[in-house]
Amino acid sequence: MSTDTDPVVELRDGAVVLGGRPVVRGVDLTVRAGEFVTLLGPNGSGKSTLVRALTGLRPLERGSLQLFGTPMGSFRDWHRLGYVPQRAGAASGVPVSVREVVASGRLTRRRVLSLPSRADRAAVTEALEVVGLADRAKDSVATLSGGQQQRVLIARALAGGPDLFFLDEPTAGVDLPNQQALADALGTLSRSGSTIVLVTHELGPLAPLVDRTVVLRDGRLVYDGPPLDLTDAHGHHHHDLDAGRHDHHPDIVAPWDREDRRP
Numbered sequence: 073m074s075t076d077t078d079p080v081v082e083l084r085d086g087a088v089v090l091g092g093r094p095v096v097r098g099v100d101l102t103v104r105a106g107e108f109v110t111l112l113g114p115n116g117s118g119k120s121t122l123v124r125a126l127t128g129l130r131p132l133e134r135g136s137l138q139l140f141g142t143p144m145g146s147f148r149d150w151h152r153l154g155y156v157p158q159r160a161g162a163a164s165g166v167p168v169s170v171r172e173v174v175a176s177g178r179l180t181r182r183r184v185l186s187l188p189s190r191a192d193r194a195a196v197t198e199a200l201e202v203v204g205l206a207d208r209a210k211d212s213v214a215t216l217s218g219g220q221q222q223r224v225l226i227a228r229a230l231a232g233g234p235d236l237f238f239l240d241e242p243t244a245g246v247d248l249p250n251q252q253a254l255a256d257a258l259g260t261l262s263r264s265g266s267t268i269v270l271v272t273h274e275l276g277p278l279a280p281l282v283d284r285t286v287v288l289r290d291g292r293l294v295y296d297g298p299p300l301d302l303t304d305a306h307g308h309h310h311h312d313l314d315a316g317r318h319d320h321h322p323d324i325v326a327p328w329d330r331e332d333r334r335p
């Protein structure tokens with residue numbers, strides 16, 4: 073973990089209200105360059121909302137946010153951010169190739185109405201290689217599995233050359249080989265110095281990559297520290313990280329969910 077580098081995300085007292093209800097409440101979060109942070113918490117605890125707020129997609133009701141040291145209101149370097157939303161299929165119904173989807177990730181880099189440059193094409197090819205889909209470039213996205221489509225979206229985010237990635241449950245509903253391919257791609261990114269903020273219910277093959285864990289509960293940050301060993305003394309895995317399999321079934325017994333948890 074790098075603690076001596078500049079913060080790339082600095083949220084102070086962040087609050088988001090949706091439908092009149094506080095969903096993110098008084099969150100302080102600093103992410104430094106090169107960190108790999110996982111954001112955990114039960115269903116509905118506000119993880120996706122927090123990530124959307126950090127990308128500027130959800131306005132803050134209260135608090136302040138800086139990205140790369142610039143207040144959100146004046147931030148313009150959008151090409152530095154990559155965002156892979158939750159449960160997003162890459163297939164649109166319109167026949168579109170894997171390469172075309174990934175190439176759309178270069179649009180923040182290109183001048184309006186200009187043709188793709190050699191650098192654009194090279195970035196797309198490289199992004200496809202990182203996620204292990206170079207051999208599927210010409211195929212229609214619709215012919216890919218859900219896990220492969222998720223990797224296409226990661227390649228799209230990658231193609232823009234961002235150095236800060238937000239990924240919202242990229243492994244949900246993805247089989248083990250695809251999870252491993254995702255972990256390989258994120259490991260490559262992380263080693264190249266990218267900062268990664270990842271929402272997940274289950275780390276699986278991603279676990280070795282994680283520097284730091286942040287846990288939300290009821291919109292509040294209840295843990296921020298080293299990755300948690302969620303296996304108890306009896307070798308049982310705490311149940312809530314499997315909650316993704318039982319959507320909206322908050323059967324919680326994890327450390328941050330005990331009565332004595334700190335606020």
Ligand SMILES: Nc1ncnc2c1ncn2[C@@H]1O[C@H](COP(=O)(O)OP(=O)(O)OP(=O)(O)O)[C@@H](O)[C@H]1O
Pocket residue numbers: 090091095113114115116117118119120121122320
């Ligand atoms: N557009 C919206 N309007 C009103 N409430 C919303 C909206 N979007 C989300 N919520 C509510 O905000 C709360 C937090 O949702 P969010 O999706 O951020 O949680 P999450 O931790 O990512 O959950 P999950 O693990 O199920 O994806 C939930 O109670 C949800 O119902």
